[in-house]
Amino acid sequence: MAGLFQAPKGVPDYFPPRSISFLKVQETIGKTASLAGYGYVELPIFEDVNLFVRGIGESTDVVSKEMYVFEDRGERQLALRPEGTAGVVRLVIENGLDKGQLPVKLWYKGPFFRAERPQHGRYRQLQQVGIEAIGSPDPALDVEVICVADDSFKKLGLKKFRLLLTSLGCSTCRPIYREKLTKFLSGLNLDDDTKNRAKLNPLRVLDDKREEVKKQLTNAPLMINELCKECSSYHQDVENLLKKNDVDFIPSPKLVRGLDYYTKTTFEFDHPDLGAQSGIGGGGRYDGLMSSLGGADLSGIGFGIGTDRTLMACEAENLEISKENLVQVFIVPIGRNSQQLSVSLLKNLRSAGIASDMAYGDKGLKGAMKAADKSGARFAVVLGDEEVSNAQVQIKDLSNSSQVQVSIGDMVKHLEQALRQN
Numbered sequence: 001m002a003g004l005f006q007a008p009k010g011v012p013d014y015f016p017p018r019s020i021s022f023l024k025v026q027e028t029i030g031k032t033a034s035l036a037g038y039g040y041v042e043l044p045i046f047e048d049v050n051l052f053v054r055g056i057g058e059s060t061d062v063v064s065k066e067m068y069v070f071e072d073r074g075e076r077q078l079a080l081r082p083e084g085t086a087g088v089v090r091l092v093i094e095n096g097l098d099k100g101q102l103p104v105k106l107w108y109k110g111p112f113f114r115a116e117r118p119q120h121g122r123y124r125q126l127q128q129v130g131i132e133a134i135g136s137p138d139p140a141l142d143v144e145v146i147c148v149a150d151d152s153f154k155k156l157g158l159k160k161f162r163l164l165l166t167s168l169g170c171s172t173c174r175p176i177y178r179e180k181l182t183k184f185l186s187g188l189n190l191d192d193d194t195k196n197r198a199k200l201n202p203l204r205v206l207d208d209k210r211e212e213v214k215k216q217l218t219n220a221p222l223m224i225n226e227l228c229k230e231c232s233s234y235h236q237d238v239e240n241l242l243k244k245n246d247v248d249f250i251p252s253p254k255l256v257r258g259l260d261y262y263t264k265t266t267f268e269f270d271h272p273d274l275g276a277q278s279g280i281g282g283g284g285r286y287d288g289l290m291s292s293l294g295g296a297d298l299s300g301i302g303f304g305i306g307t308d309r310t311l312m313a314c315e316a317e318n319l320e321i322s323k324e325n326l327v328q329v330f331i332v333p334i335g336r337n338s339q340q341l342s343v344s345l346l347k348n349l350r351s352a353g354i355a356s357d358m359a360y361g362d363k364g365l366k367g368a369m370k371a372a373d374k375s376g377a378r379f380a381v382v383l384g385d386e387e388v389s390n391a392q393v394q395i396k397d398l399s400n401s402s403q404v405q406v407s408i409g410d411m412v413k414h415l416e417q418a419l420r421q422n
């Protein structure tokens with residue numbers, strides 16, 4: 001016997017009923033972004049590999065170890081997108097969107113690809129909903145972006161998530177800080193791997209989870225204490241505005257992101273019930289990214305929310321984020337004539353916006369009623385040949401088994417009313 005196929009390692013399947021909740025998470029974030037004036041963009045799934053190398057940074061794990069790179073038939077080097085920001089910036093530059101009103105505000109959703117070691121909540125095909133606002137270095141915009149994420153989580157009903165916030169400075173203060181940190185790290189007792197990591201990006205050492213390293217970092221200089229005057233007052237404004245808007249945050253000076261483009265405001269949302277992979281979203285400002293990719297010297301800020309992990313967070317908090325069943329009405333035809341009529345009735349129901357389905361195949365009354373129950377529909381519409389000749393249907397309320405007879409012409413109106421009352 002031929003072997004059974006399995007989804008690639010680290011790639012989750014979503015199917016009903018969980019996929020309905022997955023869509024709900026995606027929709028909730030997308031709607032919150034649209035309400036704040038973000039327009040939808042559909043980004044390519046693959047791009048020139050150098051867009052990511054230059055945009056995200058060669059020294060990051062995402063670029064150096066985790067990209068799915070391939071050559072197409074024209075010998076072009078391409079990569080499956082590991083994240084969305086570089087692609088959005090490329091799209092903005094290529095299509096001249098930054099020539100109009102600023103900021104350019106866009107949102108996107110879909111799968112991203114990182115060849116990480118799979119574990120609970122860490123996938124190789126991960127899903128994100130993201131927003132990017134390009135062209136306005138204004139603390140109010142940083143706060144708007146953070147609020148879109150915060151509002152989305154709250155709308156889903158999440159209570160336990162936390163916002164971790166810091167500033168990573170700018171091209172003036174960060175190099176000075178980096179030197180200071182490098183000097184500090186060179187005096188520590190670190191293994192060769194960590195020393196190499198420090199050479200590539202000393203900030204990343206601050207994120208080391210091992211006790212023996214953490215102990216030595218207690219007195220490490222922190223970026224937040226070394227900000228230049230401009231970055232410092234910018235960060236103050238962001239913090240004050242967040243407080244004014246009742247958005248709680250935890251100052252997190254050791255927060256390190258996995259992508260190199262961040263400047264100034266940098267943040268992560270996490271959820272304590274998710275174990276090791278607790279980050280449900282992250283983002284920040286990237287003031288040099290547009291120019292480093294050949295565009296105008298415009299600043300930007302955005303976030304990526306992990307759809308998979310946000311769904312897991314909702315499940316961890318036992319939230320019923322989607323009570324909807326796939327269908328509200330299920331037609332049970334008995335006999336050939338009623339089967340044919342059911343096709344038109346379904347069309348009418350669906351045109352009226354009522355999610356509906358019918359028993360296909362020759363199931364018999366018992367089997368068809370079982371299918372109606374299993375579908376989760378509230379109402380079954382039962383019609384046999386007698387009903388067809390009288391132009392009548394039986395509508396059965398599956399929650400209490402009560403039944404009424406209505407004329408076929410009144411069926412949609414009757415069901416609309418009955419569903420509205422629920």
Ligand code: HAM
Nearest residue numbers: 083085122123126279280281282283284302303304306
């Ligand atoms: P990121 O922190 O790399 O940022 O990813 C954002 C979110 O995607 C994470 O917080 C997490 O929820 C989810 N995520 C990342 N990797 C995985 C994985 N392997 N499995 C499951 N979920 C994952 C970015 O991608 C930036 N582009 C965000 C951004 C937008 N910054 C500015 N604008």
